[in-house]
Amino acid sequence: MFKLLLCCLLLTIDGGWAFNHGQDLVDFQTYKENFTKTYPSTSACNFANYYFIYNRNQVAQHNAQADRNRTTFREAVNQFSDIRLIQFAALLPKAVSTVASAPTDPPPSQAAATSFDIITDFELTVAVEDQGVNCSSSWAYATAKAVEIMNAVQSANPLPSSLSAQQLLDCAGMGTGCSTQTPMAALNYLTQLTDAYLYPEVDYPNNNSLKTPGMCQPPSSVSVGVKLAGYSTVADNDDAAVMRYVSNGFPVIVEYNPATFGFMQYSSGVYVQETSALTNPRSSQFLVVVGYDHDVDSNLDYWRCLNSFGETWGEEGYIRIVRRSNQPIAKSAVFPSALA
Template structure:
């Protein structure tokens, strides 16, 4: 009888705890009210309900613990890069991964054959070697538009290499070439095809501002004259896995867009150092390869890549990715080859 009473008492207590105390409420308090408020102010975060706020706070706290653990491993020289909190830290990893579904490619391509280029330099950093000025963009979290941001940025940089700096509009490509998949599974080739096959202009951000507050493309709008824009007459592609060819063109002032799998906690929170891709699920994101060099801290060969997650992600919006034959970076690599 006594054992039965103790058994029933135990489960009554457990039930009471489960009713009055939720795990998210307990763990979320690992982050102080002040720290949580500061995070929300820094990244302009708002939540529809108090429950949604509490859940976001819970994941923020949980992710901070994982970031701290990873950085302790960096201090022990068990990894080559560090992590930090950013605009994604209030999300579950599965929520972040869902932002980047696998891309769907056209069945035809209208690329031009690779033109002849000189032997590239041993290292190439366009910011120090060419005086490149390239603003890091923020594609937001509502529209999976890295394809458009990377395509626009690659054309913008190629044009700057040739002497003209005009910030170009990703929104222009989203609205006018993205079709019904502009915010889900679209690819840079579609933007390049729109410009080359239909003799279209990609407008400046002044004439066609980017908009990260919408989750679907807008109507394609032709800005009133006078307008500032750029015409692309040709693009080329690089065979998957052919990093040697990609290096040759990057080193000759051709910014190359690559498809990259972003679906890992490490990429989600990358801060600094040489990124080495962990095992991940399937996902698609697009970034621009700008250069290649040797990392001063680790001695590893790296790719210098520009993202479109804003300046608070990574190294001011950029990432160094390990460059070796085992894990080639060239995947669906494509670049603007000739301006009109």
């Protein structure tokens, strides 16, 4: 109890600020327990407490606007609520491709349906992954999940095994696996190396506590691995193509700017990105577009995307993003298109 009081009640002398120790302390203690938070020092704990209170209050203010129908989505305290927005953005630096694209011709496709969802329409049970806060690895998680979902659709397997993002981090990261790498590196690895199979996570476990990729060590004896024959790209802003491929059972990976309070603490509803975030983004998070539809409550069309922030973020790990011509989802869009 003394350590808790020392951590969370004392003011930070150098910083010149303090916080009250009533309900704020109770809320922060509950937050730490719910998200299994520990901090390396009293100072770090104090800063976390300060920003938790700030972000909690921001969530309350935003949701008060949602209650008045002045915004179309809600926010909630989550694993990022003890850091500043600028720190969150720094965790997810702008992606920079280090490899040449080697796409194949896109597969034949039928016209897009009015609405479609790969997960629900094919009745798939797909695990939501958590990339953690130590490594900007959404490029690997998104690629592994897209291959997993496509393989599940084409093999008619409603209960696919999670595929290893860690393998892609270790084997395709090329020195920037925890910073600025892109899905293209993973897709080139899987298609250009003859012995590159993407293994189940149970055989090549993910480890979101690592701050750097590990050694590339594919398991020596596994019964199942997915071999990818090709991938295809979508031109920037070509949302009609994204819709068509998703409607034909191909999950599409897109690059998205996450550096807003709304994305960081998104909880539910149709997310409409702030105008300022639409230009000159300095952060990247790769999402997997799995569906699209119309939301009756907000009267907005939306994309349904799978993130890799775990099930406690968003709508059990998913986010619905507004679908409109002036906010295209197709950015650096790519998708696995053929199995070997």
